[in-house]
Amino acid sequence: MAAQAESLQGAPFGTRFTRQMAICRFHDGAWTPHEIVATAPLSLHPGAHVFHYASACFEGLKAYRWGDGSVRLFRSDRHVERMRASAELLCLPAPPAARLHAMIEQAIDVCRDEIPPAPGSLYIRPTLIGTETNIGAAGTGSRDAHLYVLLSPVGDYFSGGARALRILIEDRHLRAPGDFGAVKAGANYASALHHVERARRQHAADQVLFCPGGDVQETGASNFLLLDDQRLMTKPLNEAFLHGVTRDSLLRLAADLGYTVIERDFSVAELLDWVQLGEAALSGTAAVLAGVGTLIYDGREIAVRNGAIGPNTERLRKALTDIQSGTAADPYGWLKQV
Ligand SMILES: Cc1ncc(COP(=O)(O)O)c(C=O)c1O
Incomplete structure:
Protein backbone atom coordinates (compact mmCIF):
# COMPACT_ATOMS: atom_id res chain seq x y z
CA MET A 1 0.00 0.00 0.00
CA GLY A 155 4.84 7.11 12.10
CA ASP A 156 1.08 6.68 12.14
CA TYR A 157 0.04 4.69 9.09
CA PHE A 158 -2.89 7.02 8.66
CA SER A 159 -1.13 10.31 9.09
CA GLY A 160 -2.77 12.67 6.64
CA GLY A 161 -6.09 10.90 7.21
CA ALA A 162 -7.34 7.38 6.59
CA ARG A 163 -8.89 6.82 3.18
CA ALA A 164 -10.79 3.84 1.89
CA LEU A 165 -8.59 1.58 -0.26
CA ARG A 166 -8.98 0.47 -3.88
CA ILE A 167 -8.41 -3.27 -4.27
CA LEU A 168 -8.15 -5.24 -7.50
CA ILE A 169 -9.59 -8.77 -7.45
CA GLU A 170 -7.27 -11.26 -9.17
CA ASP A 171 -9.08 -14.56 -9.66
CA ARG A 172 -6.63 -16.55 -11.76
CA HIS A 173 -3.18 -16.34 -10.20
CA LEU A 174 -1.78 -17.43 -6.85
CA ARG A 175 0.07 -14.99 -4.60
CA ALA A 176 2.57 -17.71 -3.65
CA PRO A 177 3.14 -21.40 -4.41
CA GLY A 178 0.40 -23.46 -2.74
CA ASP A 179 2.36 -24.81 0.24
CA PHE A 180 4.35 -21.60 0.81
CA GLY A 181 1.60 -19.09 1.47
CA ALA A 182 1.65 -19.52 5.25
CA VAL A 183 5.31 -18.56 5.65
CA LYS A 184 6.90 -15.14 5.34
CA ALA A 185 9.40 -15.88 2.60
CA GLY A 186 10.75 -12.96 0.59
CA ALA A 187 10.10 -14.97 -2.58
CA ASN A 188 6.34 -14.83 -1.93
CA TYR A 189 6.44 -11.05 -2.15
CA ALA A 190 8.57 -11.24 -5.29
CA SER A 191 6.02 -13.51 -6.98
CA ALA A 192 3.10 -11.19 -6.11
CA LEU A 193 4.91 -8.00 -7.05
CA HIS A 194 4.17 -7.78 -10.77
CA HIS A 195 0.45 -8.25 -10.10
CA VAL A 196 0.50 -5.42 -7.56
CA GLU A 197 2.54 -3.12 -9.81
CA ARG A 198 0.21 -3.75 -12.74
CA ALA A 199 -2.89 -3.15 -10.60
CA ARG A 200 -1.41 0.15 -9.46
CA ARG A 201 -0.49 1.19 -12.98
CA GLN A 202 -3.67 0.13 -14.76
CA HIS A 203 -6.29 0.73 -12.07
CA ALA A 204 -4.68 3.03 -9.47
CA ALA A 205 -5.30 0.14 -7.06
CA ASP A 206 -3.59 0.05 -3.65
CA GLN A 207 -3.33 -3.74 -3.53
CA VAL A 208 -4.39 -7.00 -5.16
CA LEU A 209 -6.74 -9.49 -3.49
CA PHE A 210 -5.69 -12.96 -4.60
CA CYS A 211 -8.69 -15.23 -5.20
CA PRO A 212 -7.38 -18.16 -7.27
CA GLY A 213 -10.29 -20.01 -8.88
CA GLY A 214 -12.67 -17.63 -7.08
CA ASP A 215 -11.44 -18.58 -3.56
CA VAL A 216 -10.93 -15.32 -1.62
CA GLN A 217 -7.56 -15.60 0.16
CA GLU A 218 -5.50 -12.50 1.06
CA THR A 219 -3.80 -9.48 -0.50
CA GLY A 220 -0.11 -9.12 -1.34
CA ALA A 221 0.65 -7.83 2.16
CA SER A 222 -2.34 -8.36 4.45
CA ASN A 223 -5.23 -10.62 5.41
CA PHE A 224 -8.76 -9.90 4.26
CA LEU A 225 -11.85 -9.64 6.49
CA LEU A 226 -15.56 -8.97 5.93
CA LEU A 227 -17.60 -7.20 8.58
CA ASP A 228 -21.11 -6.03 9.31
CA ASP A 229 -22.94 -4.99 12.48
CA GLN A 230 -23.20 -8.59 13.69
CA ARG A 231 -20.50 -10.61 11.96
CA LEU A 232 -16.86 -10.90 11.06
CA MET A 233 -16.09 -13.38 8.28
CA THR A 234 -12.72 -14.54 6.97
CA LYS A 235 -11.09 -17.57 5.40
CA PRO A 236 -10.09 -20.41 7.77
CA LEU A 237 -6.35 -21.00 8.25
CA ASN A 238 -4.67 -23.21 5.69
CA GLU A 239 -1.22 -23.38 4.10
CA ALA A 240 -2.16 -21.09 1.19
CA PHE A 241 -2.01 -17.76 3.07
CA LEU A 242 -0.19 -16.03 5.91
CA HIS A 243 -1.63 -16.57 9.39
CA GLY A 244 -1.64 -12.95 10.46
CA VAL A 245 -1.09 -12.10 14.10
CA THR A 246 -3.36 -9.08 13.59
CA ARG A 247 -6.05 -11.32 12.07
CA ASP A 248 -5.90 -13.60 15.10
CA SER A 249 -6.06 -10.61 17.48
CA LEU A 250 -9.03 -9.04 15.67
CA LEU A 251 -10.97 -12.32 15.63
CA ARG A 252 -10.52 -12.60 19.38
CA LEU A 253 -11.52 -8.98 20.00
CA ALA A 254 -14.52 -9.24 17.69
CA ALA A 255 -15.83 -12.31 19.50
CA ASP A 256 -15.46 -10.54 22.85
CA LEU A 257 -17.27 -7.48 21.47
CA GLY A 258 -20.23 -9.71 20.58
CA TYR A 259 -19.67 -10.27 16.85
CA THR A 260 -20.27 -13.74 15.44
CA VAL A 261 -16.89 -14.82 14.06
CA ILE A 262 -17.20 -17.00 10.96
CA GLU A 263 -14.12 -18.71 9.53
CA ARG A 264 -15.09 -20.29 6.23
CA ASP A 265 -14.14 -20.30 2.58
CA PHE A 266 -16.08 -17.87 0.42
CA SER A 267 -16.13 -16.99 -3.23
CA VAL A 268 -15.70 -13.77 -5.18
CA ALA A 269 -19.45 -13.91 -5.97
CA GLU A 270 -20.25 -14.01 -2.23
CA LEU A 271 -17.80 -11.19 -1.58
CA LEU A 272 -19.47 -8.98 -4.18
CA ASP A 273 -22.82 -9.77 -2.62
CA TRP A 274 -21.57 -9.00 0.93
CA VAL A 275 -20.19 -5.56 0.08
CA GLN A 276 -23.57 -4.25 -1.11
CA LEU A 277 -24.36 -3.69 2.59
CA GLY A 278 -21.34 -4.94 4.53
CA GLU A 279 -17.73 -3.82 5.00
CA ALA A 280 -14.38 -5.19 3.81
CA ALA A 281 -10.99 -4.51 5.39
CA LEU A 282 -7.33 -5.51 5.27
CA SER A 283 -5.52 -6.56 8.44
CA GLY A 284 -1.81 -6.55 9.23
CA THR A 285 0.84 -5.20 11.59
CA ALA A 286 1.45 -2.01 9.59
CA ALA A 287 -2.13 -1.15 8.57
CA VAL A 288 -3.87 -2.64 11.66
CA LEU A 289 -7.33 -2.70 9.99
CA ALA A 290 -7.68 -0.67 6.80
CA GLY A 291 -11.11 -0.17 5.23
CA VAL A 292 -11.73 -1.02 1.57
CA GLY A 293 -13.88 1.46 -0.39
CA THR A 294 -13.72 0.05 -3.92
CA LEU A 295 -13.26 -3.39 -5.47
CA ILE A 296 -12.14 -3.62 -9.08
CA TYR A 297 -13.19 -6.80 -10.86
CA ASP A 298 -13.51 -7.74 -14.49
CA GLY A 299 -13.12 -4.13 -15.62
CA ARG A 300 -15.85 -2.91 -13.24
CA GLU A 301 -15.56 -0.75 -10.13
CA ILE A 302 -17.76 -1.92 -7.26
CA ALA A 303 -18.31 0.32 -4.23
CA VAL A 304 -18.01 -1.36 -0.84
CA ARG A 305 -21.21 -0.11 0.84
CA ASN A 306 -21.11 3.66 0.31
CA GLY A 307 -17.40 3.67 -0.55
CA ALA A 308 -16.30 5.02 2.84
CA ILE A 309 -14.54 3.26 5.73
CA GLY A 310 -17.25 1.44 7.67
CA PRO A 311 -18.16 1.91 11.35
CA ASN A 312 -17.38 -1.69 12.31
CA THR A 313 -13.93 -1.41 10.72
CA GLU A 314 -13.31 1.78 12.74
CA ARG A 315 -14.61 0.18 15.92
CA LEU A 316 -12.43 -2.93 15.73
CA ARG A 317 -9.39 -0.96 14.69
CA LYS A 318 -9.79 1.30 17.69
CA ALA A 319 -10.31 -1.64 20.05
CA LEU A 320 -6.92 -3.04 18.97
CA THR A 321 -4.95 0.23 18.87
CA ASP A 322 -6.32 1.17 22.32
CA ILE A 323 -4.78 -2.01 23.74
CA GLN A 324 -1.50 -1.47 21.89
CA SER A 325 -1.16 2.13 23.07
CA GLY A 326 -2.13 1.35 26.67
CA THR A 327 -5.37 3.35 26.48
CA ALA A 328 -7.35 0.15 27.17
CA ALA A 329 -6.49 -2.84 29.39
CA ASP A 330 -4.81 -5.90 27.82
CA PRO A 331 -6.84 -8.84 29.17
CA TYR A 332 -5.15 -11.24 26.71
CA GLY A 333 -1.55 -10.77 27.82
CA TRP A 334 -0.54 -9.68 24.30
CA LEU A 335 1.88 -6.97 25.42
CA LYS A 336 5.24 -7.54 27.06
CA GLN A 337 7.15 -4.74 28.75
CA VAL A 338 10.69 -4.57 27.40
C1 LIG B 1 0.91 -11.55 2.82
C2 LIG B 1 0.56 -11.08 4.17
N1 LIG B 1 -0.57 -11.54 4.73
C3 LIG B 1 -0.94 -11.14 5.98
C4 LIG B 1 -0.16 -10.25 6.71
C5 LIG B 1 -0.60 -9.85 8.08
O1 LIG B 1 0.21 -10.47 9.07
P1 LIG B 1 0.40 -9.83 10.47
O2 LIG B 1 -0.96 -9.49 10.99
O3 LIG B 1 1.05 -10.90 11.30
O4 LIG B 1 1.26 -8.63 10.31
C6 LIG B 1 1.00 -9.74 6.15
C7 LIG B 1 1.80 -8.76 6.88
O5 LIG B 1 2.81 -9.06 7.38
C8 LIG B 1 1.39 -10.18 4.86
O6 LIG B 1 2.52 -9.71 4.28
Whole structure:
Protein backbone atom coordinates (compact mmCIF):
# COMPACT_ATOMS: atom_id res chain seq x y z
CA MET A 1 0.00 0.00 0.00
CA ALA A 2 2.62 2.48 -1.05
CA ALA A 3 -0.06 5.05 -1.79
CA GLN A 4 -0.49 5.68 1.90
CA ALA A 5 2.93 4.81 3.22
CA GLU A 6 3.63 6.00 6.73
CA SER A 7 5.75 9.00 7.22
CA LEU A 8 7.90 10.03 10.13
CA GLN A 9 9.50 13.40 9.72
CA GLY A 10 9.02 13.03 5.98
CA ALA A 11 10.55 9.55 5.72
CA PRO A 12 8.40 6.87 4.02
CA PHE A 13 7.63 3.70 5.99
CA GLY A 14 10.66 1.49 6.42
CA THR A 15 13.31 3.90 5.17
CA ARG A 16 14.58 5.11 8.55
CA PHE A 17 16.51 2.86 10.89
CA THR A 18 17.79 2.98 14.44
CA ARG A 19 21.53 3.40 14.95
CA GLN A 20 22.04 -0.20 16.07
CA MET A 21 20.73 -3.69 15.36
CA ALA A 22 21.30 -7.26 16.64
CA ILE A 23 23.07 -9.87 14.52
CA CYS A 24 24.46 -13.41 14.67
CA ARG A 25 25.51 -16.12 12.23
CA PHE A 26 24.98 -19.84 11.81
CA HIS A 27 28.22 -21.51 10.83
CA ASP A 28 29.70 -25.01 11.25
CA GLY A 29 26.41 -26.25 12.64
CA ALA A 30 26.10 -23.69 15.45
CA TRP A 31 24.91 -20.13 16.13
CA THR A 32 27.57 -17.58 17.06
CA PRO A 33 26.79 -15.38 20.08
CA HIS A 34 24.66 -12.45 18.99
CA GLU A 35 26.00 -8.92 19.11
CA ILE A 36 24.66 -5.39 18.95
CA VAL A 37 26.32 -3.61 16.03
CA ALA A 38 25.87 -0.41 14.03
CA THR A 39 23.10 -0.62 11.40
CA ALA A 40 25.42 -0.67 8.42
CA PRO A 41 25.98 -2.58 5.15
CA LEU A 42 26.75 -6.29 5.43
CA SER A 43 29.62 -7.78 3.51
CA LEU A 44 28.43 -10.91 1.70
CA HIS A 45 30.00 -13.04 -1.00
CA PRO A 46 28.26 -12.60 -4.41
CA GLY A 47 27.85 -16.38 -4.47
CA ALA A 48 25.80 -16.37 -1.26
CA HIS A 49 22.82 -18.75 -1.44
CA VAL A 50 20.26 -15.98 -0.81
CA PHE A 51 21.27 -14.05 -3.94
CA HIS A 52 20.63 -17.02 -6.21
CA TYR A 53 18.05 -19.25 -4.56
CA ALA A 54 16.06 -16.72 -2.48
CA SER A 55 16.73 -18.38 0.87
CA ALA A 56 15.32 -15.48 2.86
CA CYS A 57 12.49 -14.99 5.33
CA PHE A 58 11.54 -12.24 7.73
CA GLU A 59 9.05 -11.04 10.33
CA GLY A 60 7.33 -7.75 11.00
CA LEU A 61 6.19 -6.80 14.50
CA LYS A 62 5.89 -3.64 16.53
CA ALA A 63 6.81 -2.13 19.88
CA TYR A 64 4.92 0.85 21.31
CA ARG A 65 6.04 3.65 23.60
CA TRP A 66 3.35 4.38 26.15
CA GLY A 67 2.56 7.77 27.65
CA ASP A 68 4.69 7.00 30.75
CA GLY A 69 7.73 6.31 28.52
CA SER A 70 7.68 2.50 28.99
CA VAL A 71 7.90 0.25 25.91
CA ARG A 72 5.60 -2.69 25.08
CA LEU A 73 6.16 -5.40 22.47
CA PHE A 74 3.06 -6.88 20.76
CA ARG A 75 2.72 -10.70 20.56
CA SER A 76 6.37 -11.39 19.84
CA ASP A 77 5.88 -15.07 20.73
CA ARG A 78 3.64 -15.49 17.67
CA HIS A 79 6.12 -13.76 15.37
CA VAL A 80 9.05 -15.81 16.66
CA GLU A 81 7.16 -19.05 16.07
CA ARG A 82 6.16 -17.96 12.55
CA MET A 83 9.77 -17.12 11.74
CA ARG A 84 10.90 -20.54 12.90
CA ALA A 85 8.25 -22.12 10.66
CA SER A 86 9.42 -19.98 7.71
CA ALA A 87 13.03 -21.07 8.31
CA GLU A 88 12.03 -24.76 8.34
CA LEU A 89 10.20 -24.51 5.02
CA LEU A 90 13.14 -22.68 3.43
CA CYS A 91 15.58 -25.36 4.69
CA LEU A 92 17.40 -22.68 6.72
CA PRO A 93 18.60 -23.24 10.29
CA ALA A 94 15.66 -22.27 12.54
CA PRO A 95 16.77 -19.77 15.18
CA PRO A 96 16.05 -21.05 18.72
CA ALA A 97 13.06 -19.12 20.11
CA ALA A 98 14.96 -17.91 23.20
CA ARG A 99 17.76 -16.57 21.00
CA LEU A 100 15.40 -14.65 18.73
CA HIS A 101 13.48 -13.18 21.67
CA ALA A 102 16.76 -12.07 23.26
CA MET A 103 17.93 -10.43 20.04
CA ILE A 104 14.65 -8.55 19.61
CA GLU A 105 14.57 -7.36 23.20
CA GLN A 106 18.24 -6.35 23.38
CA ALA A 107 18.02 -4.47 20.10
CA ILE A 108 14.99 -2.57 21.44
CA ASP A 109 16.80 -1.88 24.68
CA VAL A 110 19.79 -0.17 23.06
CA CYS A 111 17.57 1.87 20.74
CA ARG A 112 15.00 2.82 23.39
CA ASP A 113 15.47 6.57 22.98
CA GLU A 114 14.77 6.30 19.22
CA ILE A 115 11.25 4.88 19.64
CA PRO A 116 8.66 7.54 18.74
CA PRO A 117 5.64 8.16 20.98
CA ALA A 118 2.10 7.22 19.83
CA PRO A 119 0.79 7.29 17.17
CA GLY A 120 4.31 6.34 16.03
CA SER A 121 5.90 3.01 16.95
CA LEU A 122 8.96 0.87 16.38
CA TYR A 123 8.65 -1.57 13.48
CA ILE A 124 10.88 -4.61 14.09
CA ARG A 125 12.17 -6.67 11.18
CA PRO A 126 13.93 -9.94 12.13
CA THR A 127 15.56 -11.27 8.94
CA LEU A 128 17.15 -14.65 8.16
CA ILE A 129 19.20 -15.21 4.99
CA GLY A 130 21.15 -18.18 3.61
CA THR A 131 24.79 -17.16 3.24
CA GLU A 132 26.58 -20.32 2.21
CA THR A 133 28.88 -19.46 -0.71
CA ASN A 134 27.77 -22.08 -3.20
CA ILE A 135 26.07 -21.34 -6.50
CA GLY A 136 25.76 -25.07 -7.11
CA ALA A 137 23.40 -25.43 -4.15
CA ALA A 138 20.13 -25.05 -6.08
CA GLY A 139 18.92 -28.30 -4.57
CA THR A 140 20.31 -28.03 -1.03
CA GLY A 141 19.54 -25.69 1.82
CA SER A 142 22.12 -23.12 2.84
CA ARG A 143 24.33 -24.46 5.64
CA ASP A 144 25.35 -20.93 6.66
CA ALA A 145 23.02 -18.13 7.63
CA HIS A 146 22.90 -14.58 8.97
CA LEU A 147 20.15 -13.61 11.37
CA TYR A 148 19.64 -9.95 12.20
CA VAL A 149 17.01 -7.77 13.82
CA LEU A 150 16.60 -4.44 12.08
CA LEU A 151 14.56 -1.67 13.72
CA SER A 152 12.68 1.13 11.98
CA PRO A 153 10.93 3.99 13.82
CA VAL A 154 7.64 4.58 12.00
CA GLY A 155 4.84 7.11 12.10
CA ASP A 156 1.08 6.68 12.14
CA TYR A 157 0.04 4.69 9.09
CA PHE A 158 -2.89 7.02 8.66
CA SER A 159 -1.13 10.31 9.09
CA GLY A 160 -2.77 12.67 6.64
CA GLY A 161 -6.09 10.90 7.21
CA ALA A 162 -7.34 7.38 6.59
CA ARG A 163 -8.89 6.82 3.18
CA ALA A 164 -10.79 3.84 1.89
CA LEU A 165 -8.59 1.58 -0.26
CA ARG A 166 -8.98 0.47 -3.88
CA ILE A 167 -8.41 -3.27 -4.27
CA LEU A 168 -8.15 -5.24 -7.50
CA ILE A 169 -9.59 -8.77 -7.45
CA GLU A 170 -7.27 -11.26 -9.17
CA ASP A 171 -9.08 -14.56 -9.66
CA ARG A 172 -6.63 -16.55 -11.76
CA HIS A 173 -3.18 -16.34 -10.20
CA LEU A 174 -1.78 -17.43 -6.85
CA ARG A 175 0.07 -14.99 -4.60
CA ALA A 176 2.57 -17.71 -3.65
CA PRO A 177 3.14 -21.40 -4.41
CA GLY A 178 0.40 -23.46 -2.74
CA ASP A 179 2.36 -24.81 0.24
CA PHE A 180 4.35 -21.60 0.81
CA GLY A 181 1.60 -19.09 1.47
CA ALA A 182 1.65 -19.52 5.25
CA VAL A 183 5.31 -18.56 5.65
CA LYS A 184 6.90 -15.14 5.34
CA ALA A 185 9.40 -15.88 2.60
CA GLY A 186 10.75 -12.96 0.59
CA ALA A 187 10.10 -14.97 -2.58
CA ASN A 188 6.34 -14.83 -1.93
CA TYR A 189 6.44 -11.05 -2.15
CA ALA A 190 8.57 -11.24 -5.29
CA SER A 191 6.02 -13.51 -6.98
CA ALA A 192 3.10 -11.19 -6.11
CA LEU A 193 4.91 -8.00 -7.05
CA HIS A 194 4.17 -7.78 -10.77
CA HIS A 195 0.45 -8.25 -10.10
CA VAL A 196 0.50 -5.42 -7.56
CA GLU A 197 2.54 -3.12 -9.81
CA ARG A 198 0.21 -3.75 -12.74
CA ALA A 199 -2.89 -3.15 -10.60
CA ARG A 200 -1.41 0.15 -9.46
CA ARG A 201 -0.49 1.19 -12.98
CA GLN A 202 -3.67 0.13 -14.76
CA HIS A 203 -6.29 0.73 -12.07
CA ALA A 204 -4.68 3.03 -9.47
CA ALA A 205 -5.30 0.14 -7.06
CA ASP A 206 -3.59 0.05 -3.65
CA GLN A 207 -3.33 -3.74 -3.53
CA VAL A 208 -4.39 -7.00 -5.16
CA LEU A 209 -6.74 -9.49 -3.49
CA PHE A 210 -5.69 -12.96 -4.60
CA CYS A 211 -8.69 -15.23 -5.20
CA PRO A 212 -7.38 -18.16 -7.27
CA GLY A 213 -10.29 -20.01 -8.88
CA GLY A 214 -12.67 -17.63 -7.08
CA ASP A 215 -11.44 -18.58 -3.56
CA VAL A 216 -10.93 -15.32 -1.62
CA GLN A 217 -7.56 -15.60 0.16
CA GLU A 218 -5.50 -12.50 1.06
CA THR A 219 -3.80 -9.48 -0.50
CA GLY A 220 -0.11 -9.12 -1.34
CA ALA A 221 0.65 -7.83 2.16
CA SER A 222 -2.34 -8.36 4.45
CA ASN A 223 -5.23 -10.62 5.41
CA PHE A 224 -8.76 -9.90 4.26
CA LEU A 225 -11.85 -9.64 6.49
CA LEU A 226 -15.56 -8.97 5.93
CA LEU A 227 -17.60 -7.20 8.58
CA ASP A 228 -21.11 -6.03 9.31
CA ASP A 229 -22.94 -4.99 12.48
CA GLN A 230 -23.20 -8.59 13.69
CA ARG A 231 -20.50 -10.61 11.96
CA LEU A 232 -16.86 -10.90 11.06
CA MET A 233 -16.09 -13.38 8.28
CA THR A 234 -12.72 -14.54 6.97
CA LYS A 235 -11.09 -17.57 5.40
CA PRO A 236 -10.09 -20.41 7.77
CA LEU A 237 -6.35 -21.00 8.25
CA ASN A 238 -4.67 -23.21 5.69
CA GLU A 239 -1.22 -23.38 4.10
CA ALA A 240 -2.16 -21.09 1.19
CA PHE A 241 -2.01 -17.76 3.07
CA LEU A 242 -0.19 -16.03 5.91
CA HIS A 243 -1.63 -16.57 9.39
CA GLY A 244 -1.64 -12.95 10.46
CA VAL A 245 -1.09 -12.10 14.10
CA THR A 246 -3.36 -9.08 13.59
CA ARG A 247 -6.05 -11.32 12.07
CA ASP A 248 -5.90 -13.60 15.10
CA SER A 249 -6.06 -10.61 17.48
CA LEU A 250 -9.03 -9.04 15.67
CA LEU A 251 -10.97 -12.32 15.63
CA ARG A 252 -10.52 -12.60 19.38
CA LEU A 253 -11.52 -8.98 20.00
CA ALA A 254 -14.52 -9.24 17.69
CA ALA A 255 -15.83 -12.31 19.50
CA ASP A 256 -15.46 -10.54 22.85
CA LEU A 257 -17.27 -7.48 21.47
CA GLY A 258 -20.23 -9.71 20.58
CA TYR A 259 -19.67 -10.27 16.85
CA THR A 260 -20.27 -13.74 15.44
CA VAL A 261 -16.89 -14.82 14.06
CA ILE A 262 -17.20 -17.00 10.96
CA GLU A 263 -14.12 -18.71 9.53
CA ARG A 264 -15.09 -20.29 6.23
CA ASP A 265 -14.14 -20.30 2.58
CA PHE A 266 -16.08 -17.87 0.42
CA SER A 267 -16.13 -16.99 -3.23
CA VAL A 268 -15.70 -13.77 -5.18
CA ALA A 269 -19.45 -13.91 -5.97
CA GLU A 270 -20.25 -14.01 -2.23
CA LEU A 271 -17.80 -11.19 -1.58
CA LEU A 272 -19.47 -8.98 -4.18
CA ASP A 273 -22.82 -9.77 -2.62
CA TRP A 274 -21.57 -9.00 0.93
CA VAL A 275 -20.19 -5.56 0.08
CA GLN A 276 -23.57 -4.25 -1.11
CA LEU A 277 -24.36 -3.69 2.59
CA GLY A 278 -21.34 -4.94 4.53
CA GLU A 279 -17.73 -3.82 5.00
CA ALA A 280 -14.38 -5.19 3.81
CA ALA A 281 -10.99 -4.51 5.39
CA LEU A 282 -7.33 -5.51 5.27
CA SER A 283 -5.52 -6.56 8.44
CA GLY A 284 -1.81 -6.55 9.23
CA THR A 285 0.84 -5.20 11.59
CA ALA A 286 1.45 -2.01 9.59
CA ALA A 287 -2.13 -1.15 8.57
CA VAL A 288 -3.87 -2.64 11.66
CA LEU A 289 -7.33 -2.70 9.99
CA ALA A 290 -7.68 -0.67 6.80
CA GLY A 291 -11.11 -0.17 5.23
CA VAL A 292 -11.73 -1.02 1.57
CA GLY A 293 -13.88 1.46 -0.39
CA THR A 294 -13.72 0.05 -3.92
CA LEU A 295 -13.26 -3.39 -5.47
CA ILE A 296 -12.14 -3.62 -9.08
CA TYR A 297 -13.19 -6.80 -10.86
CA ASP A 298 -13.51 -7.74 -14.49
CA GLY A 299 -13.12 -4.13 -15.62
CA ARG A 300 -15.85 -2.91 -13.24
CA GLU A 301 -15.56 -0.75 -10.13
CA ILE A 302 -17.76 -1.92 -7.26
CA ALA A 303 -18.31 0.32 -4.23
CA VAL A 304 -18.01 -1.36 -0.84
CA ARG A 305 -21.21 -0.11 0.84
CA ASN A 306 -21.11 3.66 0.31
CA GLY A 307 -17.40 3.67 -0.55
CA ALA A 308 -16.30 5.02 2.84
CA ILE A 309 -14.54 3.26 5.73
CA GLY A 310 -17.25 1.44 7.67
CA PRO A 311 -18.16 1.91 11.35
CA ASN A 312 -17.38 -1.69 12.31
CA THR A 313 -13.93 -1.41 10.72
CA GLU A 314 -13.31 1.78 12.74
CA ARG A 315 -14.61 0.18 15.92
CA LEU A 316 -12.43 -2.93 15.73
CA ARG A 317 -9.39 -0.96 14.69
CA LYS A 318 -9.79 1.30 17.69
CA ALA A 319 -10.31 -1.64 20.05
CA LEU A 320 -6.92 -3.04 18.97
CA THR A 321 -4.95 0.23 18.87
CA ASP A 322 -6.32 1.17 22.32
CA ILE A 323 -4.78 -2.01 23.74
CA GLN A 324 -1.50 -1.47 21.89
CA SER A 325 -1.16 2.13 23.07
CA GLY A 326 -2.13 1.35 26.67
CA THR A 327 -5.37 3.35 26.48
CA ALA A 328 -7.35 0.15 27.17
CA ALA A 329 -6.49 -2.84 29.39
CA ASP A 330 -4.81 -5.90 27.82
CA PRO A 331 -6.84 -8.84 29.17
CA TYR A 332 -5.15 -11.24 26.71
CA GLY A 333 -1.55 -10.77 27.82
CA TRP A 334 -0.54 -9.68 24.30
CA LEU A 335 1.88 -6.97 25.42
CA LYS A 336 5.24 -7.54 27.06
CA GLN A 337 7.15 -4.74 28.75
CA VAL A 338 10.69 -4.57 27.40
C1 LIG B 1 0.91 -11.55 2.82
C2 LIG B 1 0.56 -11.08 4.17
N1 LIG B 1 -0.57 -11.54 4.73
C3 LIG B 1 -0.94 -11.14 5.98
C4 LIG B 1 -0.16 -10.25 6.71
C5 LIG B 1 -0.60 -9.85 8.08
O1 LIG B 1 0.21 -10.47 9.07
P1 LIG B 1 0.40 -9.83 10.47
O2 LIG B 1 -0.96 -9.49 10.99
O3 LIG B 1 1.05 -10.90 11.30
O4 LIG B 1 1.26 -8.63 10.31
C6 LIG B 1 1.00 -9.74 6.15
C7 LIG B 1 1.80 -8.76 6.88
O5 LIG B 1 2.81 -9.06 7.38
C8 LIG B 1 1.39 -10.18 4.86
O6 LIG B 1 2.52 -9.71 4.28
